[in-house]
C-alpha cells in the first residue's frame with residue numbers, strides 16, 4: 001500500500017490507513033469522500049452518491065453551495081480568526097440576525113452542539129445562583145435524549161451505554177420518559193434549575209414530543225422558577241420546515257442551543273437566551289478561544305439568508321411530507337412507522353423484519369445513497385434542505401432497491 005500514490009489508493013486502502021491512526025472510537029464507513037456538489041458526493045474511486053444524511057443533519061445547503069463558496073472565499077482571504085478579544089463583523093451580524101428570527105435576545109458562540117449544551121447548562125445553573133438559589137442546580141432531561149459527549153452534556157444524556165467507564169458523572173442530573181407529564185411533574189421541584197429537552201429527539205430515533213408536552217414543560221418550569229432549555233442542535237436551522245422546531249408548538253424556552261446546520265458545515269454552536277437569563281454570564285464566567293469565529297459566522301449568515309428566503313421553508317415541509325409518504329409506500333413490508341417533521345425523517349424497522357436499520361443503511365450505500373441510523377432500529381434521512389425533487393425521488397428509489405435486495409438475501413446484523 002505504501003508503494004501506491006495517493007491517487008491510486010482505494011476506499012479500502014484509506015480505511016485501513018485510518019484505522020491504524022485514528023483512535024478506535026471513530027469507525028467510518030469504508031468510503032473516502034473527495035468532493036461534493038449540491039446533494040451529490042463523490043468518493044476516491046469516482047463513485048457518486050446521493051447524500052441524504054448531510055454530515056448528520058449539518059449540510060443544509062448541500063455541498064459547494066455557490067453562496068457559501070462566495071462568502072467563505074471572500075472571508076478567508078480577509079480574516080478568519082480573531083477570538084472575541086476583539087469584534088468582528090460576521091459574529092455581530094449573526095447575533096443580530098438570530099435575534100430577529102428567534103425568541104432569544106443574547107447569543108454566545110461556540111464550536112459544537114455539545115459545547116452549546118454545556119454552555120446552556122452552565123448558564124441555567126449560574127442564573128439560579130445569581131438569583132440567590134444556591135441549591136437550585138438540578139437539570140432534568142429525557143430518556144433516549146442526546147445532548148453531546150462532554151461531561152455536562154453527557155450527564156444530561158441519560159443513556160447508560162454512553163456513560164459506561166466514564167464515572168464519576170457530574171452531579172445534579174436526572175431524567176424521565178419523554179412525553180410523560182406525570183413523571184415529569186413528580187420530579188420537578190424547588191431544586192430544579194432547568195428542564196432540558198429536544199423538541200424532536202434526533203439521535204434517540206426521531207421521536208416527536210407529543211402535542212402539548214412542550215407547553216407542559218413550560219408550565220412546570222414557570223411553576224418552580226426553573227428554566228426551560230430547548231436543544232435545537234439537530235432540529236434548528238430550517239430542518240423541520242420552520243427555522244426552529246419550537247415554532248410548531250408555539251412554546252418558547254428561556255435558553256436554546258444550536259449547532260449542526262447553523263453554519264452549513266463549518267463548526268459553530270450557539271447558546272441563545274433571553275436578556276434576563278443571559279445577564280448571569282458576566283465577564284469571566286464562560287468563554288472559548290474560537291467563540292464568534294468570523295468564517296463560521298459568515299457561513300451562518302449565508303445559511304440564514306437562504307433558509308429565510310420566501311418559500312424556502314414551505315418547500316422543506318412539502319418535501320418532508322412527500323418523503324414520509326413515499327417511504328411508507330416503499331417500506332410497507334418492513335417499516336412499522338415512518339415519522340418526522342420537515343426533512344428530519346425516521347423509518348422504524350418492524351421487530352420481525354428480516355433486516356435491521358444498519359443493514360438498510362449499508363445496502364443503500366452500496367447502491368449510491370448515504371443515510372444513517374437513529375435510535376435502536378430507525379433509518380434516518382436528514383438530506384440537505386436544498387435537495388431537488390428528483391434527488392429525493394432517487395433517494396426513495398434506492399431505499400426501495402436496498403429493501404428489495406435485503407428481502408431476497410437477508411443479512412440481518
Ligand SMILES: Cc1ncc(COP(=O)(O)O)c(C=O)c1O
Pocket residue numbers: 112113114115117146147148149198202203231232233234235259260
Ligand atoms: C440534539 C443534539 N444535541 C447535541 C448534539 C451534540 O452535538 P455535537 O456532536 O456537535 O457535539 C447532537 C448531535 O448529534 C444532537 O443531535
